[in-house]
Amino acid sequence: MRNALTIAGREIRSYFVSPIAYVVLTGFLLLGGWFFFNLLARFNMLLTIYSAQRNPEVLERLNLNEFVIAPLLHNLSVVLVILVPVITMRTLAEEKKAGTYELLLTSPLRISEIVLGKFLGAMLFVGLMVLLTGIYPLILMVYGNPEVGMILGGYLGLFLLATSFVAIGILTSSFTENQIIAAVTCLVALLLSYIIAWPADNAGETMGAILRYLSLTEHFAQLVKGVIDSKDVVYFLTVIGLALFLTHRSVESIRWR
Amino acid sequence: MLEVRNLTKRYGDIVAVDGVSFSAAQGQILGFLGPNGAGKTTTMRILTGFLPATSGTAKVAGFDVFTESAEVRRRIGYLPESPPLYSDMTTESYLRFVARIKGMPRAAIEDGIDRAVRTCGLNDVRGRLLGHLSKGYRQRVGLAQALIHDPQVLVLDEPTIGLDPVQIREIRALIRRLAGERTVILSTHILPEVSQICEKVVIINAGRVVLEEDMAALTREASLEDVFLRSIAKEGAAAEGAPA
Numbered sequence: 001m002r003n004a005l006t007i008a009g010r011e012i013r014s015y016f017v018s019p020i021a022y023v024v025l026t027g028f029l030l031l032g033g034w035f036f037f038n039l040l041a042r043f044n045m046l047l048t049i050y051s052a053q054r055n056p057e058v059l060e061r062l063n064l065n066e067f068v069i070a071p072l073l074h075n076l077s078v079v080l081v082i083l084v085p086v087i088t089m090r091t092l093a094e095e096k097k098a099g100t101y102e103l104l105l106t107s108p109l110r111i112s113e114i115v116l117g118k119f120l121g122a123m124l125f126v127g128l129m130v131l132l133t134g135i136y137p138l139i140l141m142v143y144g145n146p147e148v149g150m151i152l153g154g155y156l157g158l159f160l161l162a163t164s165f166v167a168i169g170i171l172t173s174s175f176t177e178n179q180i181i182a183a184v185t186c187l188v189a190l191l192l193s194y195i196i197a198w199p200a201d202n203a204g205e206t207m208g209a210i211l212r213y214l215s216l217t218e219h220f221a222q223l224v225k226g227v228i229d230s231k232d233v234v235y236f237l238t239v240i241g242l243a244l245f246l247t248h249r250s251v252e253s254i255r256w257r
Numbered sequence: 258m259l260e261v262r263n264l265t266k267r268y269g270d271i272v273a274v275d276g277v278s279f280s281a282a283q284g285q286i287l288g289f290l291g292p293n294g295a296g297k298t299t300t301m302r303i304l305t306g307f308l309p310a311t312s313g314t315a316k317v318a319g320f321d322v323f324t325e326s327a328e329v330r331r332r333i334g335y336l337p338e339s340p341p342l343y344s345d346m347t348t349e350s351y352l353r354f355v356a357r358i359k360g361m362p363r364a365a366i367e368d369g370i371d372r373a374v375r376t377c378g379l380n381d382v383r384g385r386l387l388g389h390l391s392k393g394y395r396q397r398v399g400l401a402q403a404l405i406h407d408p409q410v411l412v413l414d415e416p417t418i419g420l421d422p423v424q425i426r427e428i429r430a431l432i433r434r435l436a437g438e439r440t441v442i443l444s445t446h447i448l449p450e451v452s453q454i455c456e457k458v459v460i461i462n463a464g465r466v467v468l469e470e471d472m473a474a475l476t477r478e479a480s481l482e483d484v485f486l487r488s489i490a491k492e493g494a495a496a497e498g499a500p501a
Contacts, residue, residue, distance in 0.1 A: 002357075003357070003358060003360075006354065006357045006358055007358070010343070010346075010354050013346075013350075014343065014345050014346075017345045017346075018345055098341070098342070098343070098344070099337055099338075099339045099340070099341045099342075100341040100342070100343055101341075102302075102305075102307055102335070102337045102341050103335075103337075103341035103355070103358075103402070104358070105306070105307050106305040106306055106307050106330055106333070106335045107330060107355075107358045107359055107360075108327050108328075108330040108331040108358075108359065108360050109358055110327075254307075254308065255308075255309045
C-alpha cells in the first residue's frame with residue numbers, strides 16, 4: 001500500500017507541475033459556472049412567471065434540487081466524459097513511451113501496486129474537480145433552501161461516475177503507448193456506456209432491462225434523484241473493480257508474450 | 258553472482274535470444290558485446306525481470322529470475338538503453354521516488370540520495386528538472402537511479418551511447434569505481450570501452466553466445482577488435498553453411 005501511495009503521489013505532483021491540472025480545472029469550473037448561471041437564471045424566470053400567474057400548484061413543484069442541481073450534475077457528467085480521458089490517457093501510455101515503464105516493472109513493485117497507485121492519483125485529481133463544483137450548491141444553500149440529502153446523493157453519484165471513468169481510462173491507457181489512442185478509446189467507451197440505454201424502450205423487456213442496467217448514466221440518474229440504492233453503488237464499484245482487474249491483466253500481459 | 262543457462266526468447270517466429278549461457282562472478286565487470294540487434298537488450302531485460310524468457314533459467318545473486326522475481330528486482334540496478342527519467346521531476350525528487358519504489362527503508366533514503374548524487378557528480382543539477390538536463394547528465398542520473406539502493410548487481414545497457422568523449426571517459430571511470438563489491442554487466446558495441454574496463458567478455462551474435470572469455474586471456478594474442486570480428490564472421494559462415 002505504501003508503494004501504491006508513492007506512485008499516486010508522483011502522479012498527482014506531475015498533474016500540477018505541468019499545465020494540465022490548471023487547464024482542466026479552469027475549463028471544468030468555467031463550464032460548470034456557465035451551466036449553473038443559466039440554470040439558475042431559468043429557475044428565477046420560471047419562478048417569476050408562475051408567481052405572476054398565481055399558480056400555487058406549479059410553484060409547489062418548482063424546487064432548486066430538481067431544476068438547478070440535478071441538471072447541473074447531468075451537465076457536469078457530460079463534461080467529465082470528455083475531460084477524464086484527457087486526464088487518464090497519460091497514466092500508463094506515457095510511461096511506456098518515456099521508458100519509465102521499465103523502471104516501474106523492474107522495481108520490486110507488485111503490478112497491483114502500480115495499477116492502484118495510478119488509479120488513486122487520477123481519482124484524487126478527478127475527486128478534486130468534483131469537489132470544487134461543490135461551490136454551486138453551497139451558494140444555493142446560502143441563499144435558498146435546497147434539500148441537502150439529495151445534493152449529497154447527487155455528488156456521491158457524480159464522484160462514483162467520475163471514478164468509474166477514471167478506471168476505464170487507465171485500462172485504455174494500458175493498451176497502448178500512444179496517448180491519443182488511449183484517449184480516443186476511452187472517450188468512445190465512455191460515450192457508448194452513456195448512450196447504450198437509448199434503444200431500451202423498444203428493445204423488449206429483458207433486453208431493455210439489460211441495456212438500462214449496463215448504462216452508467218441510468219445508475220447515475222438514480223443517485224441524482226436522491227435515491228441512494230445500494231444496487232447502484234454496487235454497480236459502480238463493480239465497474240471500477242472490473243476495469244482495474246483488466247488493467248492488471250493488461251500490464252501483466254507483457255510477461256506472457 | 259550471475260548465472261544464465263540456455264536462455265531463449267522468441268517473439269512469434271523470430272528468435273531474439275537463442276540458448277544463451279554465461280556467468281559472472283561477484284565483483285566482476287562483464288562486457289556484453291555484440292552487433293546491433295544481437296539480443297543484448299533482450300537478454301538484459303530478461304535478467305532484470307522486465308521480460309520473461311521463453312525457456313531457460315537465469316539466477317541473480319542466487320535467486321531465480323522467474324520464480325523469485327521480486328527478490329531479484331530488489332538486488333538489481335538497471336539502466337535501460339534510454340534512461341527512464343520523468344522529465345517533470347527534479348533530480349532529487351526523482352531519486353527519492355526511485356529509492357521508495359525500490360523498497361529502501363525510509364531512514365536510509367536521504368543518505369542514499371546524497372551518496373548517489375556524490376558518486377555520479379550530480380550536485381550541480383540536484384534541483385534541476387530532468388527534462389532540462391543535457392544528455393550526459395541524463396545518463397548520469399540514470400546511473401544514480403540504478404545504484405541508489407546499493408544493488409549487488411548492476412545491469413547497464415549501452416551506458417555511454419550518444420555521449421561526447423569527455424563524458425564517455427567520466428562514465429567509464431564511474432563504472433570502474435562502482436564495481437568493487439558489485440557485479441556489473443555492461444552491454445555495448447564500442448570495443449575500446451570493453452578492453453578498458455571489463456574483466457570478462459561475452460560476445461553474442463544473432464542471439465547466440467559466440468565467445469565467453471576472461472579479458473586477460475583474450476587479448477594476450479590478438480586485439481579485441483580482431484577477436485570480435487572473427488567470432489562474428491565465424492558464426493555467420495556457420496549459419497550460412499548450416500542448411501546444406
